[in-house]
Amino acid sequence: MISKVFSTEGALAKAIKGFQPRQPQTDMALSVERAIKNGSQLVVEAGTGTGKTYAYLAPALLSGKKTIVSTGSKNLQEQLFHRDLPLMVDTLGFTGRVALLKGRANYLCPERLSRQIIESHDGHADPTLLSQLVKVRSWSSETKTGDLGECADLAEDSPVIPTITSTNDNCLGKECPSYEDCFVVKARKRALDADLVVVNHHLFLADLAIKETGFGELIPEAEVFIFDEAHQIPDIASQYFGQSLSSRQLQELAKDIHIAYRTELRDTKQLEKVAERLSQAASDMRIVLGEPGFRGNWREISNSPTVARELVRLKDALDLAHDVIKLSLGRSNCWTLLLIARPYLKPDWTA
Numbered sequence: 001m002i003s004k005v006f007s008t009e010g011a012l013a014k015a016i017k018g019f020q021p022r023q024p025q026t027d028m029a030l031s032v033e034r035a036i037k038n039g040s041q042l043v044v045e046a047g048t049g050t051g052k053t054y055a056y057l058a059p060a061l062l063s064g065k066k067t068i069v070s071t072g073s074k075n076l077q078e079q080l081f082h083r084d085l086p087l088m089v090d091t092l093g094f095t096g097r098v099a100l101l102k103g104r105a106n107y108l109c110p111e112r113l114s115r116q117i118i119e120s121h122d123g124h125a126d127p128t129l130l131s132q133l134v135k136v137r138s139w140s141s142e143t144k145t146g147d148l149g150e151c152a153d154l155a156e157d158s159p160v161i162p163t164i165t166s167t168n169d170n171c172l173g174k175e176c177p178s179y180e181d182c183f184v185v186k187a188r189k190r191a192l193d194a195d196l197v198v199v200n201h202h203l204f205l206a207d208l209a210i211k212e213t214g215f216g217e218l219i220p221e222a223e224v225f226i227f228d229e230a231h232q233i234p235d236i237a238s239q240y241f242g243q244s245l246s247s248r249q250l251q252e253l254a255k256d257i258h259i260a261y262r263t264e265l266r267d268t269k270q271l272e273k274v275a276e277r278l279s280q281a282a283s284d285m286r287i288v289l290g291e292p293g294f295r296g297n298w299r300e301i302s303n304s305p306t307v308a309r310e311l312v313r314l315k316d317a318l319d320l321a322h323d324v325i326k327l328s329l330g331r332s333n334c335w336t337l338l339l340i341a342r343p344y345l346k347p348d349w350t351a
């Protein structure tokens with residue numbers, strides 16, 4: 001079936017003027033079809049011009065299995081959903097449902113819009129922001145999706161956007177008076193009902209991180225997951241699942257310890273030493289790591305003898321800080337000091 005779709009006489013040749021069958025494209029489509037059928041994993045690396053998008057869309061649509069396709073960016077997501085997917089749907093005569101799902105920050109929150117409009121009538125509101133709110137309100141009665149990207153009167157970086165969209169923390173969920181009109185709820189429902197849902201890596205990974213908390217996820221369960229531009233995933237995933245510790249944070253910690261010594265704990269001379277040692281160790285560590293902004297594999301980097309040596313010094317400085325701060329617990333505001341320090345004092349160096 002798949003070979004036929006991509007052949008000289010196939011559906012794609014009939015639908016696309018000038019379509020030329022390419023063996024690498026057909027091979028990829030066959031491999032994707034096999035992986036979907038067997039429920040196995042497949043990684044495909046193919047050069048520009050192979051026609052990768054069609055090579056995964058065709059077997060996904062023909063599989064009859066619920067599929068999530070994730071793209072590298074919001075622009076590619078739009079392009080796939082509005083250009084490539086409709087063509088493939090028509091070409092294959094696909095009768096199922098497809099949906100586009102973005103993160104909740106892209107959808108108008110009617111509840112927050114109403115509140116914002118009420119608040120802006122107190123006479124202190126910025127007239128430009130007020131006029132944008134009025135425009136969004138008028139658009140909100142016409143839009144079907146609530147996707148603010150479709151609101152022509154609103155700039156992508158408008159300061160109004162955070163005030164009229166929701167987050168996991170401020171969304172009222174089922175308690176919300178506007179629940180019935182909620183665009184996030186509608187988008188999720190469309191995604192739940194669809195056979196193929198187009199998302200992007202940021203949303204996918206943020207959603208995965210939320211799933212771990214068991215609350216508020218948007219992306220439904222699926223049988224098939226396809227990641228376009230999958231090489232971007234490690235970088236994006238590190239934003240949601242990684243831990244970071246910067247020399248600046250450590251310097252701030254050293255500074256806080258020093259301030260505590262000078263203001264409240266003059267009799268704990270050791271705190272001063274701890275602060276100096278930590279500050280020095282953080283600077284040295286920073287120097288051996290090289291160029292600012294350098295990214296790499298931590299396991300490989302920490303194998304370097306210089307880095308490993310500085311790491312031991314930094315760990316010793318942090319352990320000492322931990323022990324000395326513990327001795328000062330229960331005295332004055334030292335609890336605050338420990339709270340400030342807690343995230344840095346026992347970092348996981350092996351992650």
Ligand code: SF4
Pocket residue numbers: 109110111112166170171172173174176177178179181182183184185
């Ligand atoms: S349910 Fe949440 S996102 Fe939806 S309208 Fe209410 S507050 Fe806004």
